[in-house]
Amino acid sequence: MRSHRVVLLSALLLIVAAPAWGRVFLQWTEPGIPLVTQIGVRDLVVPWNPGSVGLMNAARNLGYRVFAGVRPTDAATAASVAASNGLAGIIVESESGAPWSNATRELIEKLRRTYPKLVVLEPGSQGKQPQIRGNMVVSKDGVLVVSSPTEQPWIDSNVALARFVSALQPNEPPLLSFSWDLIDPLERRLGPQAADYALAVAEAGAMRADLILPVHPNLQKALADGNQAARREWERLKTYMHFYSAGNMPAGHPCADIAVVADNYDEAYEAMNLMARHNILFTVLRPSDVTLQRLMHLQMAIVFSRPEEQGLRALQAFASQAGTVVLVRLQGRFPWGVLSSTKTEAGKTYNVDRGRVVELSEPVADPEAFAELVRNLLGSRGSLVRLWNALTVLVFAFREPHTNSMELELVNYAQQPQRVQVRVKGVFSKVRYETPEHGNYSEVRPENNGEYTEFVLPDLQIGGRVYLSSEKEKNK
């Protein structure tokens, strides 16, 4: 199957209707609040405490939609106060590491029933500040450093979290939240750089997620005091928020090469995180959601949690149509168990008609090696999108419904301008590139190389979007 079917099937197999996304909630703690027109964002999250009601009311009077950020233990009280004070809603912080604990979900459902006019949201789980991570370990005791061969930059991203949450709540965009990871006392006092804010907005927007953006108290004060430098930088950040707002984004649906079948976030997290790091495009399916139709347009399924019998049969049918199924230490009998297999060090491989099922006997001990294994199983020509000269760039692909058009969202975590070489599966004659800083670029020339289209993006600083279409499509 694969490439020639991708276009047709993906249009038919859209998982959900595209929700609104790219919404930024500013987390605000300081008493001074600038006007909505200056900030350009209407949604404020104010951390809940008995003394914050005054701040919430002041923000509401300025025209903000105010949400109380609450712990699950305070949620019932906060919801009651929010409803009686005309707040827009409450955002319930997750207290467990894994997204969507049952207890929190039940609480949220109960609050939604009790206060039907109140918006009740949950970020799923605390995410990470998007950034390039260094190799030094700076602690209160000093600096630990290891001399090594040149390390590839490590990216802290929220891709795994966003993908997992999307599987759990397919009808809503994931809501990301994080705290700033500020290392030294000066940085903690001054707050993050403007580019760090922009990167957080770009990452969430590129994944079609909503974001709770913590605004550092220093910046809050500077904006409220009318500091001109702060205002200028905020205006530039607004171009990012505008670029990634729902109204300015294409309505494509995410596409992937791989389905990760998992219902336990912790079990699958490291593997998902490393696949994200290697720009392996994946989607997450709950075991109960595994059907042949959901797998059809993919190259591979990596199964961490055992589906029911119907799901297993769907996996076998997927493999028989040239798909690759990798089972990570799953016990029990499987429908393909009657077929002949080859034993390897890692487990067993079954040839299932045109495809294969690989049963790994051990859990993923080395996620880096696992990501490499996945890359090898996909094959050098198997990926939907490949990047070169882009060690710090993550890419997300979307396909326009009912058309042959695609969009790519690229995020450069290094925040340094880069010239990125891109190869996309499919033949496209027109490539349009735009960034928040630059707007539209006049020309990006595609080169068709067999079933692929290659091009070079001249300058990717933090975020960029590529529109791919064909002449045929354009003339429709």
Place this chain on the structure above:
Amino acid sequence: MRWNRGCTGRTILQFLLLGVAQTQVSAQTNQLVYRKEYAMGTVFEIAAYNSSPSLASRAIGKAFAEVIRLDHMMSDYDPGSDLSRINSTAHYRAELVPADLYRIIQQSLVYSKLSTGKFDITVGPLSRVWKEEIRGGNAPSAEQIKELQKCIGWQKVVLVPPDRVELRSSCMALDLGAIGKGYAVDQVVAVLRSFGIKNALINAGGSTIYAMGAPPGLPAWLVHLHDPTRKRGPAVSLRDNSVSTSEQTRNPQAGSAPFGHIIDPVKGIPVTTPYSVSVVADSATESDALSTTLLLMGPERGRALVRNLPNVSAVWISSHGSSEMVSHGPRISLNHPADSIH
């Protein structure tokens, strides 16, 4: 606040705020300031102790701007870099180059001579074709390698003082990957010193580290060294000197064919070696250049070279567990606990 991290570090707003912060912390001494920046394909990190964190922060901003400037000059990916320019125009023609580029080529030739050609920045044409293999392409054929070897040779690089370079081969291309980060780290040290910073650790992607002074209350910076066996626990105490580590890229296919980014210019193929090499030297340029050189030379020939170099120490640790050490400078210790922080 900054948008382009490469330009000036923190911009106006942060300087406004720094003024407030400075008065708040002036009574405190030796605060740690840590910053990181992506450059030269990896992450540069600087941790500096100073009584004025705002001064340290400004110094680090200037230092990173210097690294970005050098990256734009020495990059072989960037078609607009000075290096790319001479790689396409300096064949049989003495081309004007920036002072830094002239200096780094000059220093490279010293190591080429010292190592009788094992260290060679003219390996560019071979590096390019072997990089394709790392990206998933095919390895070059024996004929292709033979042809490309005609393009290389450090003796064909002619320096025309004070600022011109000529390449006496029509297909020669310079690759500064084995020395560029070290040179950049030395320039960072110079910038930090010009701001009065005395105690700092500069880390260029893990492979080259320079220690200025020492952390407060300690005699030196402790740096752990890469250990492929994870059993030897090598470490070195640095104070106003540098350590660099080199190791060949691992082949994910686990094949026996030549593979990797460190090319033996004499043989024209990636070096196959079980060793990881760490070298301690007075400057980062020296440690960076020597770590690649000693990886290519191996312990036997490498030890002979190190014996003639003042203040240089080196350790080869093989993936099989053996180690070889030679020291004319700071002592590299083994069996250091892996998780210790000074």
